[in-house]
Amino acid sequence: MAAGRRTGASMTIVTTAAEATAARPALRPHWVNIVGISFYHLVAALAFFPYFFSWTAVIVAAAGTFVFGTIGINVFYHRYLTHKGFQSPKWFEKWMAVMAICSFQDTPAHWVAVHRRHHEYADDEPDPHTPVRSFLWAHVGWILVHSPDMSRYEIYARYAKDVLRDPFLRSLENQRVYLGIIVAHWFVFFGAGAGWTLISGGTGAEALQFGLGLVVWGVFVRTVFNWHNTWAVNSVSHMWGYRNYETDEHSRNNVVLGLTAMGEGWHNNHHADPRSARHGHRPWEIDVTYWTIRLFGVMGLAWRITEPMISPGGGAVKTKPAQ
Template identity: 35%
Template sequence: MAEIAAPPQSQSKPLLGGKRPLAAHVSVYVFVIVPPLALLVAIPFAWGWGLGWHDVVLAVMFYVITCLGVTVGFHRYFTHGSFKTGRWVRIALAVTGSMAVQGPILHWVADHRRHHAFADREGDPHSPWLFGTGPAALLRGFWHAHLGWVLARELTNQRRFAPDLMADRDMRVVHRLFGPLTVATLALPAVLGGLLTWSGWGAVTAFFWAGLVRVAVLHHVTWSVNSICHMIGDRPFAARDRSTNVWPLAILSMGESWHNLHHADPTSARHGVRRGEIDISARVIRILELLRLAHDVRWPDAARISRFRKA
């Protein structure tokens, strides 16, 4: 794929590209509201019944696979071109990223390239700093960055921000299959839970924990990178925006919360570069490289990192 450091900046193409169909927009609300409600219901479930080891194993397994589909696939590969790979790995990354239920691939990539083009300025789809710096403005900004922007019906212009993916037949197919892949990401844990326990109740609990609850947790971890990682945290690198590092999110986000260097050097395959900064996504990319499934990886070297350090 072509290396992409930043989205096309042609001012002849508008930022927005129409609106979601009503059915798709309603489904956004469903998948924003239902999984967190499932998470709340999960608390009494966990106290004594309705939770087994098969639920935990399946939830962790599907969380890791779908989270890496977003971080390694949607983000570092498709959005920023941090490495190159072959067709089947490319399709696998697109499919597993779609199963995180964060939107079809063309929408996700267009939104994120637009975010980098206008980070924390007018035009950024989810900056928390668009409404001012007072307490009320920051509260409104946090809501907007964390969740409010997801509920907006307007779509980022894909022809401006993701023309390479629009030209890729495989990606257009995966984009259209977002609905079936959403069904699959909820149904597969239920099927596996039923088979592992050989019971209908095992299927129900796996659907709940490894389906709904897993999606809810992953949603809020990803949204926290949009909101918290632009509001509080460490800023050791010089970026032109307010991106920060938030270490408590590092494991759950697979390294995405080392957000400050990412905004200073967006195409880097590794975000956590200082001692102790665990970056699971970078490790996965390294494994792909060792297996010769990834090449031309944009690893940061000491000289490059030093250029971005604050004086």
């Protein structure tokens, strides 16, 4: 990765691996995240056992990837809440917030604060998941440690005041509420599977098997898949791919992630024009998340949808803070 340095009024920002190591604050393990992420991966691995498999469970997982991942994370957390790419009615905002919580990617305020900080310092040491440290750090390592400069109080005060002004979104900061929603949706999946089996005349053993199958596939496999899509945008899309715009960081458009992450992989386009609700700027850059927002617009659930202010070939641009 190219070396460089950006100097601000109060700090010098490092952009090489050696400087990053020297400037790195003391870190300690974040055991809650380590245990939680490990647990989800272990349960998701049960999908390899035939007992938990059914094509219905696979279809539910695919549908859940769209509802909880594309709508919850991409549409709501990212393009709506962080970047204000469109407007939406309050009741629909609340529904999307709950869908996002079920993706287990932290609270709305924390997700927004981390992402806005990323845009401000993209690929420099203050970037929470800078790939300058390493690919593994950018992908998941940063989540597994407590970083002194990433305390909730510090980053909320600077990056998420607008989110916390909303009473409902602020209530989701309560860990009992946050974790309660996550655990409750496990039981919704299990109850739906077991209940349907019993109503259809199945036995108790069959109900148990199908209910557990929906939980393994519809919750854990789906969540792990969405995690790695989101994490790969932070890592892969800052290391490999092509660039439509000469931004002042290392963002890339990655074709694979453009497809698997429903448009989030067109990351260079996004860094060049953060507020735009559309990340695919060329005809072949498929952006399912943007199409979803447009569908919401037709349904009266989204308006003032922000379109790109730039186009490929328009010359050099600078990364803009995502405020």
